[in-house]
Amino acid sequence: MSNKLTRRSLAAAVLAASAPAPAQTQNPPAEELERARDGVRRNREALAKFKIDRAVEPAFQFKPL
């Protein structure tokens, strides 16, 4: 299928892009960021508690090409 960027589709995209982003009604970003960092720390702690045999390799393989 041949797809060219038409004036119509470009206008639609620009229009969408210029629409105001929905208002942020939640906590200020600083608190939100701290919460997200806490999440990373909590995940780290949860993973650390999980005992795993040293022989277990990650669920992906390096493949020489």
Add this chain to the structure above:
Amino acid sequence: MPSFDSSIFFSTIGELNAKLRAKEFSCVELTRAFCDRLERLGPRYNALALPLREDAIKQARKVDDDIKHERLRSPLQGIPYGAKDLLSVEGQPTAWGALPFAGQVFKYNARVIDKLAKAGSVLTGKLAMVELAGGPTYRFAAASMTGSGLNPWDRSRWSGGSSSGSGSAVAAGLVTYALGSETSGSILTPCSFCGITGLRPTYGLVSRYGAMALSWTLDKIGPMARSAEDCGIVLQAISGKDNDDPGSAGKSYYYSPQYARQFSDLTIGYHPADFEEHADEPARPAFRQALEMFKTFGSKLVEVEIPEFPYGPVISTILSGEAGAIFEDLIQSGQVDKLADAKQIAGLKASQEVLAKDYLKAMRIRALIQDAFRTLFSRVDVLLSPARNGVASKVSEPLDGGGRGSAATPKSRGLQGLIPAANLAGLPALCLPCGFADNLPVAISVVGRPFAENTLLAYGNEYQKKTDWHRRKPPVE
């Protein structure tokens, strides 16, 4: 131009293709009617990211010429569809639902777009999505450049994410089927909330080439449609080996549920707690009914529990680690602040702090999860559970507010956490609408072994032969 009865917009692929071949109408006429509807009603649900009328009509003309000369290509020939705006279409804006990427244009098609064009299907538009397919996480349905995905069954409710537009466009009859993608729940959730059928394929079965990467090891592209059969038809067209996708499994898929094993030879794993204590109360009658229907198929049913692993921390660490690397430039440049959802912005920034050792620990636990599911699937052939525990949330409410399950702690974990768990293990899943609660759709899911899509679809076909939940239409007009 013929005036189309509204039922045409809710026809299955097979029904529409038969009418096209019988020349009841031309593909151009059908395409124009679908484009009109998509452009008129798409904005009502914030489902439309980009109309592609001009190219759709060109493709439809080719289809009409093919049909005229009896060059019959596939059941998808002439069928209008929509694609999640995470898939690149040559020369057209592909914004990934995110303001920082609003002007992005690729010079090539995603592999799945090319495959569907070859099958003769007609792309009528790009469909809206949650920004960056949800990133590490987000709090509000409004986490999209195009606004909250609104549910055709009730516009005060969310259509689900991250394939929001795909869900509402299929449900509202704006396209016959759509492509969605799932990293962890992004096909199953909108299908469940919008009352449509969806298939999350086995990881690697469908090429990710030309799709936005959120997580290289978790992303899957799959069909969202009106029936299990339609999902099978689309999956056959889009699957297959692709050297341009490093995660490609190198396998093809042929839709042939008739060759799946007899139901009487199969075992279904389930847990009653998923249909009772864990489920939101209003949804329980529908879930019970679906379970009873599956019991009539002749399969053996056994109670199972999901293997015990910290699925949340594992998937969150893998997703954050990979998304943090993929979107490093966006985050470091500060463009990330243009995203709509504060939690999404914060999650992407915090993703830069995921340590390599934690990512690798999560991937090592993931290997154990794969093993545990392999063991579980030595006892059962499929797992049956509610796709989501209840109905679509209100668009005004935060998505991390929790469900309406039993106040008491359930005695068993049942199969709770199956969405992240099965995504970590790369397993396929089929979402089947199974009734209503509070006048909103609910659905069950059937999960199987890797590459067991035909078994899932055989169950789906049987269930949909005996029920009509998948044929219900929302009050669109």
